[in-house]
Amino acid sequence: MNRQQFENFTASSLYCEKCRAAMPVRERLLLVLPDREIFDYLCTECGLSVGRREITAGEKLMAQAMSGRTRREPASIRLQ
Numbered sequence: 001m002n003r004q005q006f007e008n009f010t011a012s013s014l015y016c017e018k019c020r021a022a023m024p025v026r027e028r029l030l031l032v033l034p035d036r037e038i039f040d041y042l043c044t045e046c047g048l049s050v051g052r053r054e055i056t057a058g059e060k061l062m063a064q065a066m067s068g069r070t071r072r073e074p075a076s077i078r079l080q
């Protein structure tokens with residue numbers, strides 16, 4: 001369990017500079033924008049922000065599909 005590809009990772013542990021080790025992290029929703037969501041990853045030990053991730057609407061749909069949560073939402077494409 002050591003896949004840390006930043007484009008496509010489900011963070012469970014990331015390197016924390018303060019703890020100087022790969023620490024389990026907590027995902028926190030930082031910001032919701034119309035076309036993306038930004039998540040912050042915090043070290044569960046010291047609370048330091050150790051990573052950040054942007055998920056676009058498309059990626060989110062893919063992530064949902066891959067995580068097995070098959071909520072059937074119509075693929076609504078909104079042009080704003």
Ligand SMILES: [Zn+2]
Nearest residue numbers: 016019043046
């Ligand atoms: Zn830490």
